[in-house]
Amino acid sequence: MAKAQKLYACTVCGVTQPKWAGQCPGCEAWNTLVEEMVTHTPGTPAPTKTGRLLTLDTLDAPLTPLTRSMSDIGEFDRVCGGGLVPGAVILLGGDPGIGKSTLLLQVAAALSAHNPCLYISGEEAADQVRLRAQRLGVEKCPLRLASATSLNDIIATLEKEKPAPKLVIIDSIQTMFLEQLDSAPGSVSQVRACTQELIRLAKKSQMTFILVGHVTKEGAIAGPRVLEHMVDTVLYFEGERGHHFRILRGVKNRFGATDEIGVFEMGREGLAEVPNPSELFLSQRGENVPGSVIFAGLEGTRPLLVEIQALVAPSSLGTPRRSVIGWDAGRLSMVIAVLETRCGVTFGARDIYLSVVGGLRISEPAADLAVAAALLSSLYNVPCPHDTVYFGEVGLSGEVRSVAQEELRLKEASKLGFEKAVIPARRQKVKVPLPSLAIDEVAFLADIGRSFETQEALAS
Ligand code: TYD
Ligand code: MG
Numbered sequence: 001m002a003k004a005q006k007l008y009a010c011t012v013c014g015v016t017q018p019k020w021a022g023q024c025p026g027c028e029a030w031n032t033l034v035e036e037m038v039t040h041t042p043g044t045p046a047p048t049k050t051g052r053l054l055t056l057d058t059l060d061a062p063l064t065p066l067t068r069s070m071s072d073i074g075e076f077d078r079v080c081g082g083g084l085v086p087g088a089v090i091l092l093g094g095d096p097g098i099g100k101s102t103l104l105l106q107v108a109a110a111l112s113a114h115n116p117c118l119y120i121s122g123e124e125a126a127d128q129v130r131l132r133a134q135r136l137g138v139e140k141c142p143l144r145l146a147s148a149t150s151l152n153d154i155i156a157t158l159e160k161e162k163p164a165p166k167l168v169i170i171d172s173i174q175t176m177f178l179e180q181l182d183s184a185p186g187s188v189s190q191v192r193a194c195t196q197e198l199i200r201l202a203k204k205s206q207m208t209f210i211l212v213g214h215v216t217k218e219g220a221i222a223g224p225r226v227l228e229h230m231v232d233t234v235l236y237f238e239g240e241r242g243h244h245f246r247i248l249r250g251v252k253n254r255f256g257a258t259d260e261i262g263v264f265e266m267g268r269e270g271l272a273e274v275p276n277p278s279e280l281f282l283s284q285r286g287e288n289v290p291g292s293v294i295f296a297g298l299e300g301t302r303p304l305l306v307e308i309q310a311l312v313a314p315s316s317l318g319t320p321r322r323s324v325i326g327w328d329a330g331r332l333s334m335v336i337a338v339l340e341t342r343c344g345v346t347f348g349a350r351d352i353y354l355s356v357v358g359g360l361r362i363s364e365p366a367a368d369l370a371v372a373a374a375l376l377s378s379l380y381n382v383p384c385p386h387d388t389v390y391f392g393e394v395g396l397s398g399e400v401r402s403v404a405q406e407e408l409r410l411k412e413a414s415k416l417g418f419e420k421a422v423i424p425a426r427r428q429k430v431k432v433p434l435p436s437l438a439i440d441e442v443a444f445l446a447d448i449g450r451s452f453e454t455q456e457a458l459a460s
Contacts, residue, residue: 008033009188011216014226036189037182066255069166069208071110075264075273076103079235079248081256084111084167086206088255089199091173091227093213094237099246100212102132102270103237104169107210109138115166116142118158122149122175136270149185151176151194155201165207170198172212173227195230228252239266240359245280246271247360250300260300278305278416281358287386291378295370296389296409296421297362303405303412305389307357308367310374315351326356327367335372335394342398343449347379366403368394369422372445373452380456385420389413392424398445400424410434422448 009016010033015026017033024032068083077083080090094100101124108117121129126147133139144165148154154176158168170176176194177185184190195211202209213227228234232254239246248262263274274280282305286292291310296303308327315321324332332354339345354371356362369392377384384390391409393401402424413421414434425443442448 005037007036009036011188014188014192034188036187069111069115071107073107073110073273074275075262076107076248079250079260079262080233081250081253081260084208085232085255086166086208087202088208088232089195089202089230090208090210090233090235091213091231092210092235092237093215095215098237098239099264099266099271100237101129101171102136102266103246103248103264104171104210104212105129105132105143106136106138106270108167108169109133109136109141109143111167112141112143116144116161116163117167117169118144118146118161118165119169119171120146120148120154121171122147123171135268149175149177151178151197155197158201158207159205164205167208167210170209170211172214174214192226192230195227199230238361243359245274245277245359257300261302278303278412281306281360282416284357288383290381290383291374293370293374293377293384294389294413294418295362295367296391296413297364297367298405298409303408304360305412305416305418306360306362308362308370308374309355309357310371310378311351311353312347312375312378313351313353315349317351320347320349321351321353323351323353325354326359326361327354327371328363331365331368332371334396335368335375338394338396338398338445339372339375339449342444343446345376345379345449347375350379364403365393366391368392369400369424369442369445369448373422373448376449376452380452382452382455382459387417387419388422389418389420390422392422392442394445400442400445402426410437410439413437 007016007018008020010024010026010029012029012032013024013027015024017025020033023030066085068085070077070083092100105119108119111117119129124147126145129145130139158165173191173194174186177190178193178197181190181193198209201207234252236249236251237246238249244265246264246266248264250258250260252258263277264271265274285307293308295306295308297306298304322329322332336347336352340347370390372394373384373390391403393403395401406423410421411434414437418437420438420440422440422442425441
């Protein structure tokens, strides 16, 4: 007879052990062990020791061609690596209310025009999904719908369904459960076992699955980290609550590049694609404000111009405040330290606020130079020229280092009507590809510091 046994599982790495402990022995995270009930069947036969012989292959054996299905929502298809691959399992994470269900309903509805698609919601009743479909104007699409949480029922239905669905949405994996396990839905063992079952079915039947995953307070997909290792693709849907922009970011993709982003705008009728995000992010820029700088960034294969704002303000606190939105706080401290030590700039006891406008998150070190320029511009109260973009990485000795895809960034700046670019000094003089753009090469951060100082002196 099967016997239920109490175990403690880590919600981060999935390690199980019989006793509770404050720190996980696997990943050394604190307070991550939770109680789980697992069923152990005594008397299961020992695994056989002899295995079948494998057929070994060569690298140049002919490939089975991948036929990707396109949803015609270009931003989504690109982040997936150019459409959905049969048999792939995709995990979509994001904060509650950010628009995961909306995005997936739109994608499934668009795909259902050419392929049989299924939307299974464990969180909402079928009527709620229908209401949303009406709001999105997709209620006439041939998408099939079910509200269920029992994975056994879902798998039985999927295996019987004719024609076999090409795409199945599971919203969300934390609400699904297998009756064989005693633990509650959303627990580490349920989430892991359900995902394993779905992966097995996906590989066998060549259906594509998109699983919605809730995120924890820390922003990771709830359930063990192993979930991210098990699936083929991990996407995050992010954005600031107060903004309309939503960014779909690929963090793992076995069938394409991971550094792609898709930009959407949440409106009354759902998510609309934003094919030219630079224009959108720059649309509300004020003219000649000190502390505002345009950074020519890169997201995946796409150049993206964004505004970075800094405010250096007198502080009333003993320890001045450093507040960052959309960039790395450690990186800001480094840029400030380099400015103070290598360029003779003193911020003294001033608060420093830095913000990437539009709710975007930048992770590139290439933004260092733009951040430094924004800080200096605010400190000296000298506006940066309105028609200038900046990019470049700053090293600890104050040197400005070159970054990837400089030409691409310059082209985007020129396309949007910018006239000057401040960029890292290049070792080989490459011919400037764009006659309309004046290039100002800087080798050291101190050069930029001096130009702001001179302008301040001239102004006063
Ligand atoms: P939802 O897709 O339910 O989020 P998630 O599944 O990630 O929890 O999105 C809910 C939010 O989106 C909700 O606050 C309302 C908003 N919304 C719109 O602004 N416009 C729309 O057309 C829809 C469908 C939702
Ligand atoms: Mg939802």
